[in-house]
Amino acid sequence: xxxxxxxxxxxxATTPMDPRVLETMLPFFTEHYGNAASRSHAYGWEAEKxxxxxxxxxxxxxxxTGKEIVWTSGATESDNxxxxxxxxxxxxxxxxxxxxxxxxxxxxxxxxxLEKEGFEVTYLATQADGRISAESVExxxxxxxxxxxxMLANNEVGVINPIAEIGERVKARKALFHVDAVQGHGRxxxxxxxxxxxxxxxxxxxxYGPKGVGxxxxxxxxxxxxxxMIDGGGxxxxxxxxxxxxxxxxxxxxxxxxxTELMExxxxxxxxxxxxxxxxxxxxxxxxxxxxxxxxxxxGNINISFAYIEGxxxxxxxxxVAVSSGSACTSASLEPSYVLRALGVEEELAHTSIRFxxxxxxxxxxxxxxxxxxxxxxxxxxxxxxxxxxxxxxxDLKSIQWAAH
Amino acid sequence: MxxxxxxxxxxxxxxxxxxxxxxDPHVGTGLVGAPACGDVMKLQIRVNxxxxxxxxxxxxxxxxSAIASSSLATExxxxxxxxxxxxxxxTQIVEELNLPPVKIHCSVLAEDAIKSAIxxxxxxxxxxxxAQHAPAAE
Numbered sequence: 001x002x003x004x005x006x007x008x009x010x011x012x013a014t015t016p017m018d019p020r021v022l023e024t025m026l027p028f029f030t031e032h033y034g035n036a037a038s039r040s041h042a043y044g045w046e047a048e049k050x051x052x053x054x055x056x057x058x059x060x061x062x063x064x065t066g067k068e069i070v071w072t073s074g075a076t077e078s079d080n081x082x083x084x085x086x087x088x089x090x091x092x093x094x095x096x097x098x099x100x101x102x103x104x105x106x107x108x109x110x111x112x113x114l115e116k117e118g119f120e121v122t123y124l125a126t127q128a129d130g131r132i133s134a135e136s137v138e139x140x141x142x143x144x145x146x147x148x149x150x151m152l153a154n155n156e157v158g159v160i161n162p163i164a165e166i167g168e169r170v171k172a173r174k175a176l177f178h179v180d181a182v183q184g185h186g187r188x189x190x191x192x193x194x195x196x197x198x199x200x201x202x203x204x205x206x207x208y209g210p211k212g213v214g215x216x217x218x219x220x221x222x223x224x225x226x227x228x229m230i231d232g233g234g235x236x237x238x239x240x241x242x243x244x245x246x247x248x249x250x251x252x253x254x255x256x257x258x259x260t261e262l263m264e265x266x267x268x269x270x271x272x273x274x275x276x277x278x279x280x281x282x283x284x285x286x287x288x289x290x291x292x293x294x295x296x297x298x299x300g301n302i303n304i305s306f307a308y309i310e311g312x313x314x315x316x317x318x319x320x321v322a323v324s325s326g327s328a329c330t331s332a333s334l335e336p337s338y339v340l341r342a343l344g345v346e347e348e349l350a351h352t353s354i355r356f357x358x359x360x361x362x363x364x365x366x367x368x369x370x371x372x373x374x375x376x377x378x379x380x381x382x383x384x385x386x387x388x389x390x391x392x393x394x395x396d397l398k399s400i401q402w403a404a405h
Numbered sequence: 406m407x408x409x410x411x412x413x414x415x416x417x418x419x420x421x422x423x424x425x426x427x428x429d430p431h432v433g434t435g436l437v438g439a440p441a442c443g444d445v446m447k448l449q450i451r452v453n454x455x456x457x458x459x460x461x462x463x464x465x466x467x468x469x470s471a472i473a474s475s476s477l478a479t480e481x482x483x484x485x486x487x488x489x490x491x492x493x494x495x496t497q498i499v500e501e502l503n504l505p506p507v508k509i510h511c512s513v514l515a516e517d518a519i520k521s522a523i524x525x526x527x528x529x530x531x532x533x534x535x536a537q538h539a540p541a542a543e
Contacts, residue, residue: 310443312468316408316416336443348440384422384472386447386464387440402439 007366010322011206011359012155012183012301017251018208018360024254025210028247036244037235047246054253058215061256062181062200063191070216070236071244075182076106077229078201078216079149081240082178083110085226086147086199087119090176094144098175100124100132101342102154106201107180111149120144129293130157130343134165138173145175152184156339156355157292158301160184167196176224182206186259187267187298192217198224204248208360209255213248216240266360270300273358273367278302280371285378291345291353300358303340305349308388309381314354317377321370324355348387408469409503415473420480423462425449430533433526437517443467444511446475448518450482450490452526458482458490463518470508474498474515487523 008016028050034043036051055066072078087097099111101123111121122140124132132150141148148170153160163179170177178199184190185200186207192200200217204210218224218239232241259266282288287307306314311325336350345353354374358367382388387397408416424447425432431451438445444467451460461479465472477498482490495512498504504512 308466310467310471313416313472316413316469346441348443351440351443384419384464385466386436386445387466389424389447389464397440402441402445 003366003369005320006322007320007362007370008322009356009358009362009366009370010324011362012158012298012355012357013324014205014211015208015359016361017210018255018258020258021209021251021254025247025251028250032246034246036246037233047244050250050253051244051246054249054256057253057257057260058202059217061260062185062202062217063193064217065220068217068220070218070239071249072214072216072240073212073245074205074214075104075180075201075203076214078203078214079104079106079180080110081216081226081229082199082201082218083107083147083149084114084229085239086176086178086224087114088227089225090146091119094142094146096120096122096142096144097147097149098122098124098137098140098145099149100126100151102126102130102132102156102339103149103151104155104180104182107149107151126342128344129296130154130159130291130339131293131296132161132166134162134169137166138169141169141173141175145173147176147178149178149180151180151182152190153188153298154292154339155183156337157303157343158183158298158357159292160188160296160298162296163190163197164195171196183298186256186263187270187300189263192219199226204252204255207252207255207259210248210251213245213252215252262360267299270358270360270362273362273364274300274302274356276364277356277358277367277371278304280368281374284371284375289345289349291340291343291349300362301356302358303353303355305345305353306378307349307352308385308391309352309378311352311354313381314352314374314377317381318354318373320373323357325353407505408473412469412473412502412504415476415502416469419463419472419476421460421462421476421483422464424464425451425460425462430529431526433522433524433529435518435521435523435525437521438467438514440466444471444514446471446514446518448475448478448515448522450487450522450526452487456486456488458485458487461522467511467514468508470502470504470511471514473502474504474511475518477501478515478519482519487526490519491523493519 032046034047036047038044059066176198180201198219203214235241289305291303340350433450435448447464449462450458453459463475463479465475495516498512
């Protein structure tokens, strides 16, 4: 089958919509287009039915009931609602929040805003393998801690945190446990009961569903309360007002159901393709480093640094593949990835990192093409590299006094 | 990043990649930047007795703009006198390659690299002359 370019290997950024999801959504645009809150006619009832089916599908995909799902515009909104909502509602119990340095900006920036309001936030450091240890969470907890927010899996390096262990410690100290589950949901098993999770942020567009729709899981037993951010009509049990994005929600439900059904076989397939990619590249290219734990990692993710060359120049050579880099040059701020920095990856290696995210629709043929392309481009850039030349001559780069400006 | 055709050309087909003999008294070597910043340029010139740059080579660790800026720099200075090469300004590189604002610092580094190579050449020449004209040791 002819390859389609660019080959998409950036499934940690977003995913293509599964045609089955799109098919499920379409009738809700032009046939069952009612407002799900319209109680008085069949259009409304049909829309509501679609929404309630999706509620059960998303709920059961994380071991919860449909009643515990609040629809939002995406995980960023869910993160905001969970953290601000819980902090404000439970502020009489304490003012301390714990999170990690490698969280998504939706969590970090929300915490920064709460700090301005007077909350205290501890940003935990990761271990060298990129994971947050349950011990570090426990040690940071005080009797003023009301909320702990730790992501299920990291978007840049794909490492999976020991959420069940962390949940045990958090519950023992009676604080709330929020998990940004965006990267792991649908790819690895995640059960809110087993992990003692109170709040979980989810999104559709990482599950081969549409963008612009997400959910917040809010535990009912025992009942967790939140201060709403959006007022106006009291939808979603008062937690999130606004007319529901019915087609988006229906798509989200279908996407979640498909992931639940296909998870085991997909994890095997992504893992096999990921390993094929990694082995292929590492056997043809020297001086490569894997960022983050290989053992506790999302099956389709790999983040590789290529020493002595720079990430953006490599990406330019990889125009036929869609991937991303932790290099400063590819970020608008010219700063290298804060996640890689938090992992202790040296700056020059952070500049050369490439993130590959293999997904449902990638094939062996695509992987083989990418292995060949990456190997050739890295070799070519190494020929251009003064650092590589120095290393070949036996010079220790750390001994040089660089004339930086 | 939307790069100009000229920039892409320098990236795909960089000119004058390579190295000259550092120990040659006619060769000046400039090394600027730092790996931690994501930009390192090595630029070398070979200057003939008439003070004209007859060859120039570069190697760069950096983004597409950095590679293109240094490639362009070597292309320009070949055939220039050392004094003319000192006058090459980063703004000329920005204009020629249509560098976006966020990449202007790459052109600055290329200008620095030229000057650094010339400085190295001049200091080597100075020590050479000092050695030649030094009084014979007793």
